Amino acid sequence: METLQKFVEYSQEFSILEISYFVASVLFIVGLKKLSHPDTARSGNLWAAFGMGMAILFTILFHKVKQNDGHYEGIGNLGWIFGGLIIGSVVGWVAAKKVKMTAMPQMVSLFNGMGGACAALISLMEFPHVPQDLVARYGMTNGYTLAVMLGLLIGSVSFAGSMIAFGKLNGNIGDIKAKWLRYVNMALLALLLFLVVFVLLQPEKPEMIAIYAFAILALVYGVSFVMPIGGADMPVVISLLNSFTGVAAAMGGFLYDNRAMLTGGILVGSAGTILTILMCNAMNRSLLNVIIGAFGGSSAAGAQDVDKTVKEITLSDAAILLSYSQKVYIVPGYGLAVAQAQHLCHELDKLLADKGVEVKYGIHPVAGRMPGHMNVLLAEADVPYEKLVEAEDANQEMPNTDVVIVIGANDVVNPAAEEDPSSPIYGMPVIRVWEAKNVIVMKRSMAKGYAAIENNLFYHPKNRMLFGDAKATLQQLIAEIKSL
Amino acid sequence: MDEVLKFIYEYKDAIFIIILSVFLGVEVISHVPAVLHTPLMSGANAIHGVVIIGSIIVMGHAQELLPKILGFIAVILGTLNVVGGFVVTDRMLEMFKKKKTKK
Structure with a gap:
């Protein structure tokens, strides 16, 4: 009986807490829904964050646990809790902002x-x-x-x-x-x-x-x-x-x-x-x-019978080739991200656009280390959304493309995915850059990609390599095009 | 069998919520464009930081030293998950925003 009385005493607080959880749940759902549309994504994230903050606050204020003697006890150890919240917030905030x-x-x-x-x-x-x-x-x-x-x-x-x-x-x-x-x-x-x-x-x-x-x-x-x-x-x-x-x-x-x-x-x-x-x-x-x-790892088979000559292209040749093209596709990969070259990439694309070249980006869904990784990076460099073309659509345009520049991508442009059934990546959709008239691969070395498999694209007759760090090479290339 | 039925009856509310939430989760994100996979994953990552409520409850009723220490660590970790998760997601989405306003 006494327990019941205590319960009644606190029932208002219990109700408030439950309502706050109810609202928080709705906000999570709305947030997730909004997160799945590009226009509303950012506000969706904020809505969910707001719901979370509310649930945390109301828990601290109103949560009660029934003790053995029947009375209800609220959240204690507040010093510890706020200490933890503050430390976590500061570290989390700084880490997330700095990364x-x-x-x-x-x-x-x-x-x-x-x-x-x-x-x-x-x-x-x-x-x-x-x-x-x-x-x-x-x-x-x-x-x-x-x-x-x-x-x-x-x-x-x-x-x-x-x-x-x-x-x-x-x-x-x-x-x-x-x-x-x-x-x-x-x-x-x-x-x-x-x-x-x-x-x-x-x-x-x-x-x-x-x-x-x-x-x-x-x-x-x-x-x-x-x-x-x-x-x-x-x-x-x-x-x-x-x-x-x-x-x-x-x-x-x-x-x-x-x-x-x-x-x-x-x-x-x-x-x-x-x-x-x-x-x-x-x-x-x-x-x-x-x-x-x-x-990955064990794909020695299938690659031996190809003529393994790699052709290099000089910077000036690359500059001329690009400047006198009609349509250029840039296919970025993790190498671009590592070199932090997305801004230079955009500069190159603007420079070429000024010369009347149509420049687009072919974005493979898993280029980089996460799906959508490239979109985020290029968006950071102010590359307009319309220039980013998804792999499937890019593939249809490949035969009409004069030059494809592959920057730091490897596995997502590997022909083995379509030609070599013994390859571990066989069946993975790739961007068929080899269907374009010319291919320039910018790469630091002949090293293998993340899947650790050979890429026959590098030995493809249409392909020429431009070795070097993506950032430095892009800088030189831009300078070269400007001096033309 | 009896036990199972009893279990289901005992936790009927939770089971009900779980089943509905599963369908909801699937339905809500099944039409997301590939571009948003990463931010969405990150956003979802922040939302499961709701586990922090549990750590606050534990911490709020801890009496001995060991549970206090563990609870303290749990609160920090949970906060990292929540704050870090939402801030990282916001930073990613900020970039999408920029090009939108430009258009």
């Missing part, structure tokens, strides 16, 4: 890992709090334990995996392409799932040490899960881990009966999964193929 556009994918991966770790920590701390009355009635076979265990598992995998993905994109970590790792991974996953079931079947709460061990095992799996996947596939992996973290967050929502966490988490979980599949489709591969199939 170079080229390093964006790593950054997303890093933030994603933070979220995963947060979910895992929550589970670790909540495990001792599995309600005694539930344990007395059902043993460990209850929804609470399930949510804690899954949150811990998924959060840990997402954290460890994101860190490895971060390291790979940053160039700190290489690939391990051992076949046996695949079996180790399957065994690890099976073991982890078995352990979840095992804990659920216990009549009593297991020792915490066992849970810590479980968390460590999950971290190991996260590492070994991402390790064998090639760097070129990292965007897909990040997107997948992103949806994992969403599910882990939803587990927390289940735990606290918190609707904002539940809807937000599941929304990201499902949207992230669809996004992952869309990305895979853009590369014409299945998700399973990305995860299990070790990509």
Whole structure:
């Protein structure tokens, strides 16, 4: 009776909190919807951010937990909470503002890992709090334990995996392409799932040490899960881990009966999964193929019988060729991003346009390290949106194009994807630059692309190489064209 | 079987929300152009930072030192996810905006 009274006393605050979660959930949905249209994307992001801020604030103000003696207690430890919020905000803000556009994918991966770790920590701390009355009635076979265990598992995998993905994109970590790792991974996953079931079947709460061990095992799996996947596939992996973290967050929502966490988490979980599949489709591969199939590495076959002479082009020849063309296509890749040459690229394109040359950009959906990466970079350099042509449309225009300049791209213009069934990238859509009248490939060296496979385009009779750093070469090329 | 039914009944609200949210998530983003894949991923990344609410709840009721420390770390990590995620997304989208106003 007294409990009820207390409840009535607080019911207003409970209602306010629930309404704020309800509104936050709606804002997340509206935000995501807006994010999927170019015109409204930015405001969508702000809407979602606003919803998040509101949910956080109202939680701090109004969240209450029923204590054992029946009274309700609000959020305490405010100093710690605000301290954490401030530190996190400052570091997150500065890091996000300072990061170079080229390093964006790593950054997303890093933030994603933070979220995963947060979910895992929550589970670790909540495990001792599995309600005694539930344990007395059902043993460990209850929804609470399930949510804690899954949150811990998924959060840990997402954290460890994101860190490895971060390291790979940053160039700190290489690939391990051992076949046996695949079996180790399957065994690890099976073991982890078995352990979840095992804990659920216990009549009593297991020792915490066992849970810590479980968390460590999950971290190991996260590492070994991402390790064998090639760097070129990292965007897909990040997107997948992103949806994992969403599910882990939803587990927390289940735990606290918190609707904002539940809807937000599941929304990201499902949207992230669809996004992952869309990305895979853009590369014409299945998700399973990305995860299990070790990509690249072993494609010695098929390339031997080609006449391997590489022709170089001098700067002045390139300048003349470009200036007297009617239609030029620029196909950018990660090399452009690394060299930070997007502004120069735009300068070249304006210079040529002044000479009456029609210049367009052929954008492969997975050029760079993330889908849409090139669009973002070129938009930064003020390249008009209409000049960016998607791969399919660009391919139709290729036969009428005089010169294609490939800047720092490799795998996305590799003819092996269409001609060589033994190639690991066979079947991936590519931009058929070799159908144009001339091709100039700007590249630092003859090194292989991210998929680590030979590119026969470089030996193609129509192709000529312009070696050097993309930025320096573009600078010289621009100077050369100006002096014509 | 009985257990499963009981479980479903017990958590019917959550299950209901989960199922609807799955369809919603799929529906909301299934027509996104490839250009927006990266910002969308980043935006979704920020949204799952909602896990921070959980860390605030844990922290808010932690009494011993170890949970306090872990909770503190969790709050920091969650905030990083939220703030970093939204700011990075905004920076990406800012670039799309620029060319829009130019047109």
